[in-house]
Amino acid sequence: MITLEEFRTGQYRVPAPDVDDLPPCCFTCVYLAFKEFSVGEGLYYYFCGYGWQDRIRQAAPPCLEIPA
Numbered sequence: 001m002i003t004l005e006e007f008r009t010g011q012y013r014v015p016a017p018d019v020d021d022l023p024p025c026c027f028t029c030v031y032l033a034f035k036e037f038s039v040g041e042g043l044y045y046y047f048c049g050y051g052w053q054d055r056i057r058q059a060a061p062p063c064l065e066i067p068a
Contacts, residue, residue: 008061010051011051028062029048029062
């Protein structure tokens with residue numbers, strides 16, 4: 001299994017059946033993205049777009065926010 005830090009780089013994907021392995025903060029994040037790979041089978045993979053160079057980072061993702 002990949003770590004949250006590895007997932008945040010945007011180089012790793014998580015298949016939809018394993019989405020429960022992601023921390024809850026990912027589901028409130030604007031950088032969480034998905035793409036369908038198996039057309040007709042409906043298989044989706046989730047990615048973190050925070051580390052993508054072409055993405056404008058206007059806000060820190062919830063996983064990087066420092067708790068008050």
